[in-house]
Amino acid sequence: AQSVTQLDSQVPVFEEAPVELRCNYSSSVSVYLFWYVQYPNQGLQLLLKYLSGSTLVKGINGFEAEFNKSQTSFHLRKPSVHISDTAEYFCAVSGPYNQGGKLIFGQGTELSVKP
Amino acid sequence: GAGVSQSPSNKVTEKGKDVELRCDPISGHTALYWYRQRLGQGLEFLIYFQGNSAPDKSGLPSDRFSAERTGESVSTLTIQRTQQEDSAVYLCASSLYGIPEAFFGQGTRLTVV
Numbered sequence: 001a002q003s004v005t006q007l008d009s010q011v012p013v014f015e016e017a018p019v020e021l022r023c024n025y026s027s028s029v030s031v032y033l034f035w036y037v038q039y040p041n042q043g044l045q046l047l048l049k050y051l052s053g054s055t056l057v058k059g060i061n062g063f064e065a066e067f068n069k070s071q072t073s074f075h076l077r078k079p080s081v082h083i084s085d086t087a088e089y090f091c092a093v094s095g096p097y098n099q100g101g102k103l104i105f106g107q108g109t110e111l112s113v114k115p
Numbered sequence: 116g117a118g119v120s121q122s123p124s125n126k127v128t129e130k131g132k133d134v135e136l137r138c139d140p141i142s143g144h145t146a147l148y149w150y151r152q153r154l155g156q157g158l159e160f161l162i163y164f165q166g167n168s169a170p171d172k173s174g175l176p177s178d179r180f181s182a183e184r185t186g187e188s189v190s191t192l193t194i195q196r197t198q199q200e201d202s203a204v205y206l207c208a209s210s211l212y213g214i215p216e217a218f219f220g221q222g223t224r225l226t227v228v
Contacts, residue, residue: 032215034215034216034217036219042221043206043219043220043221043222044158044206044208044219045219046216046217046218049215049216051215090157090158094215102148102160102163102171103148103160103163103208103215103217104160105150105157105158105160106157107156107157108156108157108158
């Protein structure tokens with residue numbers, strides 16, 4: 001079974017500052033990893049995903065994440081945030097389809113960007 | 116439709132009543148998920164359908180909750196004898212087999228009064 005831990009429930013940051021949202025996972029099998037964003041009163045939108053290959057994954061809106069297998073982490077980063085990045089961010093993990101494939105989410109990190 | 120469609124978008128019901136929530140996945144998507152999101156909290160897995168395989172019901176919180184899916188199309192989540200703690204946004208998502216990228220609907224906001 002897989003599980004996800006997002007280490008920070010809230011991250012306040014000033015506009016144009018860098019940000020890192022931390023995510024650790026546990027799994028006994030190979031995994032796929034995802035970051036989703038939920039803007040206020042909206043549905044979830046995929047930011048980026050790691051399926052295989054390069055461990056540095058680039059997504060939309062200037063976000064990127066690095067898969068670190070030895071540390072079982074998949075931290076999300078952005079070098080310079082905007083007010084519009086204020087949202088809830090969810091890390092998620094799934095196993096291979098032939099071993100279940102269901103998508104499990106962390107508790108979320110609320111990113112608050114202040115001017 | 117192009118995306119995952121959920122109905123109704125909002126539902127207010129009295130405690131003790133039964134409710135049905137509907138999800139129309141993206142055409143051709145074999146996998147379908149239901150999640151519950153309580154106010155200010157993360158996504159709680161409820162149930163997962165994958166093609167013709169037996170569904171993974173491990174996340175259903177009680178026997179008042181059930182879900183069905185007809186083939187690879189519409190799914191219905193039913194909550195019987197609703198309680199106030201069932202108040203939440205219920206999210207549905209779908210994905211293609213072998214491509215683990217889930218697309219989410221806008222959710223159904225359920226309020227039990």
